[in-house]
Amino acid sequence: MKTLQNKVAVITGGNSGIGYATAQELVSQGAHVFITGRNRSALQEAIQELGHGTRGRISDQSDLHDIDALVEEVKEAYGHVDILFVNAGVAALAPFDSITEAQFDANMDINFKGAFFTLQKFLPLLREGSSVTFLSSVNAYTAMPNTAVYGASKAALNSLTRTAAYELAPRGIRVNAVCPGPVNTPLFGKVGLSEEAVQQFAGTMQQRIPLKRFGAPQDIAKLVSFISSDDAAFITGSEYVIDGGVNLHHVMG
Numbered sequence: 001m002k003t004l005q006n007k008v009a010v011i012t013g014g015n016s017g018i019g020y021a022t023a024q025e026l027v028s029q030g031a032h033v034f035i036t037g038r039n040r041s042a043l044q045e046a047i048q049e050l051g052h053g054t055r056g057r058i059s060d061q062s063d064l065h066d067i068d069a070l071v072e073e074v075k076e077a078y079g080h081v082d083i084l085f086v087n088a089g090v091a092a093l094a095p096f097d098s099i100t101e102a103q104f105d106a107n108m109d110i111n112f113k114g115a116f117f118t119l120q121k122f123l124p125l126l127r128e129g130s131s132v133t134f135l136s137s138v139n140a141y142t143a144m145p146n147t148a149v150y151g152a153s154k155a156a157l158n159s160l161t162r163t164a165a166y167e168l169a170p171r172g173i174r175v176n177a178v179c180p181g182p183v184n185t186p187l188f189g190k191v192g193l194s195e196e197a198v199q200q201f202a203g204t205m206q207q208r209i210p211l212k213r214f215g216a217p218q219d220i221a222k223l224v225s226f227i228s229s230d231d232a233a234f235i236t237g238s239e240y241v242i243d244g245g246v247n248l249h250h251v252m253g
Helices: 019-030 040-050 066-078 101-125 148-171 195-208 217-228
Strands: 009-010 032-037 054-056 081-086 124-133 175-178 239-242
Touching: 009 019, 009 175, 019 032, 019 040, 019 081, 019 217, 032 040, 032 066, 040 054, 040 148, 054 066, 066 101, 081 101, 101 124, 101 148, 124 148, 124 217, 148 175, 175 217, 217 239
Parallel strands: 009 032, 009 081, 032 054, 081 124, 124 175, 175 239
Antiparallel strands: none
């Protein structure tokens, strides 16, 4: 049985990586999906590949005018929203002592400010019983080098998740966060580090993951699909760490 039959789902940053995998999963579960992206050709290609009436729009989550236009288009197309997956994000990594204001703003404007106002502006369209999921990160909890601002943006997102879950509960709107560890996505290659540094980091990190592999976008997509379904109707204000065990505090071995 399709668990999301005829649900209307909006996914920001849905043209690649975790967003695209989630769009695929929600479509397979019967949802009507609307995705956004900043790259026109990538967005159009994703819409064609997803099929099943998938729609989309070029939209920058850091631009509040873009968010307004997105909400209006979704309203005209569907009239309401059942599932909102605020997935779009960036990871501009740098050592603490060399982070620029531009890097700071790039992280915060998309990862936190944009996510905040995406939820706020979609509120009139969210029906009772709807689900909101923020894509956070295990970096919200960890002290990994070069992630001072990125981690702070995700920690802020987790705080927003808890507060929004409490405030929106009377309307029957559930709000949760998914916090992945290392996942094989295009974002991993766009963190501002050299290719050599990325490969070195990937090799070292994989050895530290108890399950000895990076996550796949589909791993995250299935979790988001579950949280978005009526099977998770009693779940709100939760933060789901999905990291292959990388955050386990093992004593030996």
